[in-house]
Amino acid sequence: MKRFVLLDTTPIPDNGGALCLFEYGEDFVIKIQGGDGGQLMNTRMHGSEDALAEIPCRKVAGRPNSRVLIGGLGMGFTLASALKHLGKSAEVVVAELVPGVVQWNHGPLGEKAGMPVLDPRTTIVQEDVAKVLQNEPQGFDAIMLDVDNGPEGLTQKANSWLYSSGGLAACGRALRPKGILAVWSASADRQFNDRLRKAGFKAEEVQVYAHGNKGTRHTIWICEKLKG
Template sequence: MTAAFPDTPEVLDRREGPYGEVVLRRHGPLLQIIANGCFLMDTSDGRSERLLVDAALGALDDRPAPEVLIGGLGVGFSLAHAAANPRWGRITVVEREPAVVDWHRTGPLAQVTAAALADPRTRIVETDLVAYAHETSATFDALCLDIDNGPGWTVTEENGALYAPAGLADCARVLRPGGVLAVWSAQPSPEFEGSLGNAGFQQVRTEEIPVARGVPDVVHLAVRPG
């Protein structure tokens, strides 16, 4: 018989970050990240994070060593999966919470990302993704966003700017011609598909990720025109 998880998760670390409180918990075998009391993600599965990265790569042409920008380190599944694929070139991850970076570098989440962080292709940038996309001069072949529960369900109010016309224009700006934008969401959003089209993206589509119950998770995909 499989042992049941304890009723109360164990708090491993709690910090006041630049955007509020962030907490790392252990619940049985799972590690969980909580931000301002809102459950963000845990280490239970990772299918959606892997699909996010694979869908972006699959939508690219056969250019050699494409470079990817991953928005949000989270529990590290997206980074680990990208680093496990030798086809990717440079892998840049933007994470605004110093605590999350610490949990991966020297804490419990190193079990997920130790090999990826040691990969010479990997670079971690500690900053806000909205600001980074607006200010950076760097460009990428793919942009994978997993910083919210979806375009209509953001972790902080400020993140909403990323899915507005100006934010999508910044996403297009950091992509090279033919580059792919992939956005994870906890639910489908026809409105966001329309926003992507209005922002000038082409080949807009949505891939579903089956879940045990309820509506499927999805990855929104769009291509910057060549």
């Protein structure tokens, strides 16, 4: 019988909380320490994380020296998908606030995604993605956000700015002309659709299965920057 085996715990900077990495049979699971026992992510169900990168990266792959940003390394599946669908001259910048998550992706956890952190096109920045956005005007052809559980599924209040009008405006400024913003969410959210439109994006809401073609579905917003 499979059981959860705690492998490591790592603090979340400036938060007071911590993330826990568990082994569960042949899979790995990340949970928040002291939470309700729910999983933030696991290595068995990552279909929507793959799609988060595949859809926008296919759109920008033909651009010369394409450069994209991923907010949140997680278990590395979004990074792996981005690398798969981009050319040899591309750069994938990953902003990950928790150093322990980066370390886990250099170990057995990272092997599940094919060790994308070791790809020469990968640049890991141990920083809040909000700061990266603000420091790189027109720095990216695409931005993929997989931070917390999405706009309305937040477990950390500090993440709320990213999905606010101000955060979306910062995404717009960080994108190059006709850039693509992709946002992952555990559920749909009509109010977020309105914020995207007001921030100058043409948004399409896509439903993607977490695993295979049945069961839980997640939401991905694919948003095209209309001006600038």
